[in-house]
Amino acid sequence: MSKKSFIARLRTRPDSRDRLIALQTELKALVFEHEPDALVYELFQSETDPDLFECVATFRDEAAFDKHMSIDFHDRLVPPILECLAEDMSIAFYRSLD
Secondary structure, eight states, rough: OOOOOEEEEBBBGGGGHHHHHHHHHHHHHHHHHHHEEEEEEEEESSSSSEEEEEEEESSSSHHHHHHHSSSSSHHHHHHHHHHTTOOOOHHHHHHOOO
16 A cells, blocks of 8 residues: 655745745644644745745555545635635645555
8 A cells, every 4th residue: 555645836925925824834733633644744935935835745545645635624724725825736646655
């Protein structure tokens, strides 16, 4: 069984940067509290561009990812996160090789 990961690139509007960080911080805390099969959930901010972020997540398997996508707080927090963006989020999915 392979792990499922994603890397999402988020470019926020400068006036929404703090809101995006707050929403993502809340989402991360809830993921680790309620999703034991979420192995990694991190938000990284570019050192050279303060409005550019990468969200990296790894789930134990496809079922854990599916749970993440359907959990109530995901549905509550993701729409306002997307409202903070200056452009469409790009997302790429990966599977572990082990």
